Amino acid sequence: MSSTKYISISSQKGGVGKTTINILAASAFHFLAKQRVAVIDCDYPQHSLNGLRKKELEKLQANPEKAAEFQALGRQAYPIVACQVKEALTVAKQLEGKYDLVFIDTPGTINVPGILELWKQLDYIFMPLEADILSVEATLPFAQALGKFSKGQPGSRLKQYYAFWNKHIKSEKQEFYTRTEEYFAEQDIPFLASRLEHSVNYKKEAMRSTMFPLSKEFLRLSISGLITEMSGIIFGTAPVKAADTVAVTEADATL
Ligand SMILES: Nc1ncnc2c1ncn2[C@@H]1O[C@H](COP(=O)(O)OP(=O)(O)O)[C@@H](O)[C@H]1O
């Protein structure tokens, strides 16, 4: 049986952080947990994740100092394959056995040929949502659709899907957060304990890098906790601890 795990930060809503968090998670597992990571970008036609990689490569070519910094990492960048949703399953199967983790960035809509078949073949789906009614209303039917073919349904490898808060603002809408989590629990949709704070840091270039590890400064953000929690779910007994991720980054920085 293949040990490759297929993961997506996915939802039926645009702008909730799917691409950002797919990159952050792929980079954390690649650099900090030293997993063999590949990424499939099937958010056709934008391919924003692949676009970010292209821009970074161009910058590296134009800037020898940056290129030397990359060389000094001693680690190749993870591959990013851009394709359409209907091709993604074939691409995913080609990567099977060659990588530990394959992250898949999808479009924010269910109305794309092949997307249901693709979701069925992922191991875990993490659904970011924001504290607004539109985001919640888009996530519910998505989760309900996933529920029909998860947890051992014939022809599906999807084990579980989880909702989590992105762009969380501590001082706001406490009741909205609590009520939504309670409602989701009633619908048998689990929520991650980790919440990603709303922060301008997530818009910074260094936070969206597909070629460099996260710096220590950013690991103080709640992304560390999210990666730790995801790691526990994906690998069961041997989670990547947030504390370990910081320690590894410090070691990398001294190279
Ligand atoms: N936690 C966050 N705090 C602030 N801005 C965020 C956060 N997460 C994502 N963003 C921003 O939200 C916008 C949409 O994110 P993106 O990852 O492109 O969403 P999607 O892929 O779901 O359309 C981007 O400008 C991104 O920088």
Ligand SMILES: [Mg+2]
């Ligand atoms: Mg996106």
